[in-house]
Amino acid sequence: MAGKAPVIELNDGNKIPVVALGTGRGTAKDAPIEEVCQAVVWAIEEGYRHIDTAAIYQDEPQVGQGIADAIGKGLVKREELFVTTKLWNDRHAQGQVVPALRESLQRLGLDYIDLFLIHFPIALNADGSPSNIDYVETWKGMEEAKKLGLAKSIGVSNFNSTQLDRLFANSQIKPAVNQIEVNPTLTQVPLVSHCQKLGVAVMAFSPFGFLVSRETKDDPPPRIDDPTLIAIASKYGKTTSQVVLRYLLDRGLIVIPKSTNQKRLAQNLDLFDFKLTDEEVATISQFNKDVRVIDPKTWKDYPNYPFERN
Numbered sequence: 001m002a003g004k005a006p007v008i009e010l011n012d013g014n015k016i017p018v019v020a021l022g023t024g025r026g027t028a029k030d031a032p033i034e035e036v037c038q039a040v041v042w043a044i045e046e047g048y049r050h051i052d053t054a055a056i057y058q059d060e061p062q063v064g065q066g067i068a069d070a071i072g073k074g075l076v077k078r079e080e081l082f083v084t085t086k087l088w089n090d091r092h093a094q095g096q097v098v099p100a101l102r103e104s105l106q107r108l109g110l111d112y113i114d115l116f117l118i119h120f121p122i123a124l125n126a127d128g129s130p131s132n133i134d135y136v137e138t139w140k141g142m143e144e145a146k147k148l149g150l151a152k153s154i155g156v157s158n159f160n161s162t163q164l165d166r167l168f169a170n171s172q173i174k175p176a177v178n179q180i181e182v183n184p185t186l187t188q189v190p191l192v193s194h195c196q197k198l199g200v201a202v203m204a205f206s207p208f209g210f211l212v213s214r215e216t217k218d219d220p221p222p223r224i225d226d227p228t229l230i231a232i233a234s235k236y237g238k239t240t241s242q243v244v245l246r247y248l249l250d251r252g253l254i255v256i257p258k259s260t261n262q263k264r265l266a267q268n269l270d271l272f273d274f275k276l277t278d279e280e281v282a283t284i285s286q287f288n289k290d291v292r293v294i295d296p297k298t299w300k301d302y303p304n305y306p307f308e309r310n
């Protein structure tokens with residue numbers, strides 16, 4: 001069975017499906033981790049072909065089990081899937097990158113990964129204290145991973161424009177992807193356009209923004225019942241969450257909605273029978289407040305912190 005999401009070509013010639021199942025569970029820290037395995041099987045049954053995980057999510061064994069179960073059921077072959085994982089901040093030394101990837105592959109039960117990302121430009125020591133390792137050094141390890149065939153594509157996450165430019169100027173292999181937060185309250189217009197000019201595909205994480213509760217005191221609009229989003233959703237016979245995912249796709253982004261609920265994860269892939277007008281895209285962009293869901297201010301004084309410091 002073919003995947004439901006179209007694919008786009010990365011700058012290294014590999015093809016990436018534009019919808020990935022998110023497995024990081026920042027919104028469900030207390031839920032049993034086994035739910036990830038079931039969600040991966042449901043997702044593949046539904047037609048997802050791209051799964052996003054990371055060493056720090058500690059769910060690579062469950063993601064790997066879900067993939068193995070789906071392959072065992074004859075739903076897909078390994079080569080039909082696109083699996084993304086990420087290097088955590090405490091493995092940034094050049095010589096640590098390939099070993100860290102091998103550990104991820106072992107946990108996933110895979111012999112290669114489709115996309116390997118530096119999770120943050122910030123390096124940490126094992127005790128969580130700041131480290132001075134330069135991400136340009138880390139990138140050399142990423143290039144080794146690709147040359148060994150352990151990662152088909154390599155990229156970054158949470159890099160700002162200046163960091164991306166510096167990496168471009170100091171690398172043999174250019175990053176294929178920058179995975180950043182993009183949603184209606186954090187539209188990231190300048191960074192997205194910079195990545196697109198460089199030929200770097202953008203993966204949008206936390207795509208729902210504050211549509212879903214983040215348990216902060218002042219969650220900004222739009223929420224899931226926002227009247228502007230409801231009006232657009234009714235026009236197309238869709239939900240407001242589908243409108244937000246379509247908004248990101250219509251801006252040329254790859255989306256990573258997380259769900260462990262069978263009905264909602266199906267909804268999050270049912271996006272390819274409608275398209276927003278340019279005016280609707282502009283209307284949703286007006287929600288922008290440059291407010292982040294993922295705002296790791298505890299690192300704000302560390303080297304290479306990529307976000308606003310105030």
Ligand SMILES: NC(=O)c1ccc[n+]([C@@H]2O[C@H](COP(=O)([O-])OP(=O)(O)OC[C@H]3O[C@@H](n4cnc5c(N)ncnc54)[C@H](OP(=O)(O)O)[C@@H]3O)[C@@H](O)[C@H]2O)c1
Pocket residue numbers: 021022023024025026027028052053119157158179180204205206207208209212241242256257258259260261264265267268293294
């Ligand atoms: N690179 C990075 O630094 C980074 C950072 C954060 C996240 N990520 C990746 O991006 C993924 C997504 O980000 P996220 O988990 O922060 O946020 P998200 O996907 O924007 O939101 C997830 C939340 O929305 C709910 N939900 C899912 N589909 C829904 C629907 N159709 N209607 C209503 N509610 C829905 C989910 O609950 P249910 O599960 O109950 O449906 C969950 O509470 C992560 O899982 C991870 O893979 C990467």
